[in-house]
Amino acid sequence: MIDIRKFTSTISDPVYILRSALYKTISQEAQFMQGNILDFGCGTKPYKSLFTIAKSYVGLEIQSSGNKRPDSVVDFFYNGKKFPFKTKVSMLFYHY
Numbered sequence: 001m002i003d004i005r006k007f008t009s010t011i012s013d014p015v016y017i018l019r020s021a022l023y024k025t026i027s028q029e030a031q032f033m034q035g036n037i038l039d040f041g042c043g044t045k046p047y048k049s050l051f052t053i054a055k056s057y058v059g060l061e062i063q064s065s066g067n068k069r070p071d072s073v074v075d076f077f078y079n080g081k082k083f084p085f086k087t088k089v090s091m092l093f094y095h096y
């Protein structure tokens with residue numbers, strides 16, 4: 001299970017409510033998603049463990065200098081024009 005505090009430390013953080021709601025929704029739906037999951041905007045893949053029956057889970061991030069963090073677990077970078085792989089994607093999971 002993901003600790004939502006990983007994203008925000010206090011309820012006074014402006015995005016705490018948004019991310020809490022996002023986590024709740026994803027945790028309810030992800031358990032039913034099968035096939036190849038593409039997490040567009042994956043960052044550190046905080047929701048990966050929720051997709052328990054997915055065939056695969058691939059993280060895609062927009063290519064920019066700000067995305068080269070030490071904790072990055074991005075599988076592929078997107079240049080804004082063409083996806084960097086040929087595998088078909090069954091489900092697209094987008095979050096920010």
